[in-house]
Amino acid sequence: MNEPSMSTDPVVPPPLPMTAASTKASPSTKGVPLVEMRDIKIAFGGVHAVDGVSVDLYPGEVIGLVGGNGAGKSTLIRALSGARPADSGEIRINGEVVSINNPRDAKAYGIETIYQQLALADNVDAAANMFLGRELTTRFGSLDDSAMEAATRKVMGRLNPKFKNFKTPVKSLSGGQRQSVAIARAVHFNAKILIMDEPTAALGPAETAQVRDLVSQLKSEGIGIFLISHDIHDVFDLADRISVMLQGKLVGTVDKTKVTMDEVLAMIIIGKLPDEVTQTELAGLHG
Amino acid sequence: MAEASTVPKNVASEPRPSVRSLLLSAEVDARLLGLIAALVVIWVGFNIMSGGLFLTSRNLWNLSVQSASVGIMATGMVLIIVSRNIDLSVGSVLTFTGMTMAMLQTQWLPESLLGQPYTWVIVLAIGLLVGAAIGAIQGFIIAYLMVPSFIVTLGGLLIWAGFAFEEASGQTISPLDTVFQLLGGGPVGSLGEIASWAIGALACVGIVYSLIASRRRRRRYGFPVRPRWAEGSLMVISVVVVLGAVWVANSYYWPAALAEQYGKGLNTPVGIANPVLIAIGVAIVMTIVATRRRFGRYVFAIGGNPEAAELGGINTRRTIMLTFVIMSTLAALSAAILSARLNAGVTGLGAQAELYVIAAAVIGGTSFAGGIGTIPGAVLGAVVMQSLQSGMVLLRVDSPIQDIVVGIVLVAAVGTDAALRRRAT
Numbered sequence: 089m090n091e092p093s094m095s096t097d098p099v100v101p102p103p104l105p106m107t108a109a110s111t112k113a114s115p116s117t118k119g120v121p122l123v124e125m126r127d128i129k130i131a132f133g134g135v136h137a138v139d140g141v142s143v144d145l146y147p148g149e150v151i152g153l154v155g156g157n158g159a160g161k162s163t164l165i166r167a168l169s170g171a172r173p174a175d176s177g178e179i180r181i182n183g184e185v186v187s188i189n190n191p192r193d194a195k196a197y198g199i200e201t202i203y204q205q206l207a208l209a210d211n212v213d214a215a216a217n218m219f220l221g222r223e224l225t226t227r228f229g230s231l232d233d234s235a236m237e238a239a240t241r242k243v244m245g246r247l248n249p250k251f252k253n254f255k256t257p258v259k260s261l262s263g264g265q266r267q268s269v270a271i272a273r274a275v276h277f278n279a280k281i282l283i284m285d286e287p288t289a290a291l292g293p294a295e296t297a298q299v300r301d302l303v304s305q306l307k308s309e310g311i312g313i314f315l316i317s318h319d320i321h322d323v324f325d326l327a328d329r330i331s332v333m334l335q336g337k338l339v340g341t342v343d344k345t346k347v348t349m350d351e352v353l354a355m356i357i358i359g360k361l362p363d364e365v366t367q368t369e370l371a372g373l374h375g
Numbered sequence: 376m377a378e379a380s381t382v383p384k385n386v387a388s389e390p391r392p393s394v395r396s397l398l399l400s401a402e403v404d405a406r407l408l409g410l411i412a413a414l415v416v417i418w419v420g421f422n423i424m425s426g427g428l429f430l431t432s433r434n435l436w437n438l439s440v441q442s443a444s445v446g447i448m449a450t451g452m453v454l455i456i457v458s459r460n461i462d463l464s465v466g467s468v469l470t471f472t473g474m475t476m477a478m479l480q481t482q483w484l485p486e487s488l489l490g491q492p493y494t495w496v497i498v499l500a501i502g503l504l505v506g507a508a509i510g511a512i513q514g515f516i517i518a519y520l521m522v523p524s525f526i527v528t529l530g531g532l533l534i535w536a537g538f539a540f541e542e543a544s545g546q547t548i549s550p551l552d553t554v555f556q557l558l559g560g561g562p563v564g565s566l567g568e569i570a571s572w573a574i575g576a577l578a579c580v581g582i583v584y585s586l587i588a589s590r591r592r593r594r595r596y597g598f599p600v601r602p603r604w605a606e607g608s609l610m611v612i613s614v615v616v617v618l619g620a621v622w623v624a625n626s627y628y629w630p631a632a633l634a635e636q637y638g639k640g641l642n643t644p645v646g647i648a649n650p651v652l653i654a655i656g657v658a659i660v661m662t663i664v665a666t667r668r669r670f671g672r673y674v675f676a677i678g679g680n681p682e683a684a685e686l687g688g689i690n691t692r693r694t695i696m697l698t699f700v701i702m703s704t705l706a707a708l709s710a711a712i713l714s715a716r717l718n719a720g721v722t723g724l725g726a727q728a729e730l731y732v733i734a735a736a737v738i739g740g741t742s743f744a745g746g747i748g749t750i751p752g753a754v755l756g757a758v759v760m761q762s763l764q765s766g767m768v769l770l771r772v773d774s775p776i777q778d779i780v781v782g783i784v785l786v787a788a789v790g791t792d793a794a795l796r797r798r799a800t
Contacts, residue, residue, distance in 0.1 A: 211746035
């Protein structure tokens with residue numbers, strides 16, 4: 089499974105698009121990146137949902153992936169999580185070219201995903217969801233529900249101490265509780281690379297704060313996080329670097345400390361980098 | 376993987392007792408209780424209306440045998456419906472495999488293998504394999520070629536009925552192997568008094584042991600457990616029900632003429648019929664498969680959220696295909712029982728069986744929205760359906776009226792269930 093393969097492209101890695109290379113990265117981005125996605129292309133019918141995008145992610149780093157609706161953020165990230173493999177391009181994990189064709193491949197590389205729609209089976213309980221596809225079994229091959237419940241209680245005790253409903257289907261839980269089940273799954277399986285697709289979209293303010301704390305905690309443990317969000321405040325709070333997509337292409341990747349929120353908005357809306365955009369255009373954003 | 380000692384102990388505090396919380400703390404399935412209550416009402420009602428003919432050991436014994444084949448198939452239908460599919464072909468698969476087994480033991484097997492004490496094993500094994508193969512074909516088309524199960528099995532309904540007619544040129548194939556016939560029940564194909572009590576005792580030991588083992592396991596991890604009284608009553612009730620059922624089966628005696636023919640004395644208890652034993656075995660195995668195995672967990676996860684199951688890394692296609700393999704294999708098992716009971720392979724053997732099987736699963740609480748259903752519920756659903764039918768036969772209700780009543784009950788049962796579910800959420 090770890091055998092390098094894939095890459096329908098020539099041996100020489102394709103050059104970065106001009107826009108992406110034009111901005112220098114933050115000081116933390118040295119050494120071998122945890123994840124490199126190179127020239128990823130994904131098309132649906134004739135529509136290029138993702139068109140030659142390259143991004144990378146270092147250990148302990150949060151990359152905010154932003155863009156309007158239909159910009160291709162989720163589609164790009166689904167190539168990494170194995171939900172919808174890329175048509176072409178190259179993915180490297182710790183510098184090695186890998187082939188990710190389904191969610192199982194991704195999990196084998198320590199990639200865990202928290203999806204926008206949470207991807208929980210509503211009709212079963214928290215433990216069943218946390219271990220979905222990776223159940224613990226006894227030596228007779230039957231499900232070891234007690235061991236799974238114990239592990240779930242342990243992780244939940246860390247993430248959300250107020251969580252008590254271990255025996256009920258997750259359907260009856262609140263948005264925040266459901267979110268903590270989804271996050272618990274990633275935490276328990278020692279994710280090295282975490283993908284969070286709109287993690288706070290369904291949450292109230294207190295629960296959002298909880299997720300933010302958790303992101304900081306995971307980051308300090310050296311986990312690399314791709315954070316997809318509509319909420320530019322979320323991204324500015326949590327991300328180290330911000331990659332902006334527009335109409336399937338990467339506008340650019342910028343260091344959070346070197347840009348203003350308006351400059352990022354300009355990238356999202358008119359697709360111009362901070363050094364290209366004019367003051368009138370920036371002012372126009374709020375018109 | 377997880378250390379028990381790290382689990383906090385203060386996870387449950389005793390709630391104030393009310394009927395609702397009592398039931399909750401006993402962890403008894405309310406839907407199952409409702410079904411049992413409905414069954415009691417039906418039984419008592421028919422008993423009063425028929426002047427005491429319904430609740431006799433003879434009628435209840437017959438009821439158990441008649442429920443067996445639909446009950447067996449209903450356990451498979453639960454998995455199919457839970458994973459958001461349907462199998463309309465079970466009746467025709469039943470007819471086809473039944474006819475195949477009849478042909479095998481009368482014409483197709485070589486002479487030297489016919490009439491042997493082991494002939495039935497060969498016939499049954501081939502019959503089950505044919506069933507599994509049919510399920511694999513249909514399941515493959517549904518899971519991998521993505522043709523809707525409604526269409527594939529609607530086609531199967533026509534195709535397998537057609538093949539069943541063709542393979543015997545529409546004739547009735549009879550008589551069958553004498554040992555094979557024992558699969559169908561009847562006083563000869565039953566366990567008798569002592570073996571029935573032995574099975575009953577074994578079942579009681581099994582129930583008590585599994586309740587204690589599960590309690591110990593939860594204790595060891597420091598999880599909340601059922602209150603002692605609940606655990607105790609559950610044990611007592613289960614044991615009483617099991618032994619009561621055995622007692623009823625043993626209260627039914629061999630009919631005088633048959634007893635004389637087989638050299639048995641008067642008042643020889645019949646005991647549990649073979650098909651009933653098979654059905655109970657199937658129900659236990661299928662319950663384990665549905666609740667204690669990965670495969671069952673995946674079936675329910677797919678029914679709850681197919682996308683989540685896929686993203687969780689579950690091989691959803693293989694899982695779906697397997698549910699159809701199981702379903703058709705169970706249809707073949709029912710075919711063996713039904714044709715053994717008739718002592719013949721006939722072309723109409725499984726006609727409309729799919730409707731009764733689906734009805735049994737649905738009355739037993741299986742939801743067409745997917746993700747919800749239990750094996751014991753489906754078996755009880757089969758008993759409810761059969762009770763209605765056999766009660767109406769006792770009351771000499773005309774067959775068209777029977778159909779009307781069964782139809783109304785089906786819609787009413789699902790309607791009530793849907794209404795209750797809406798209120799619960």
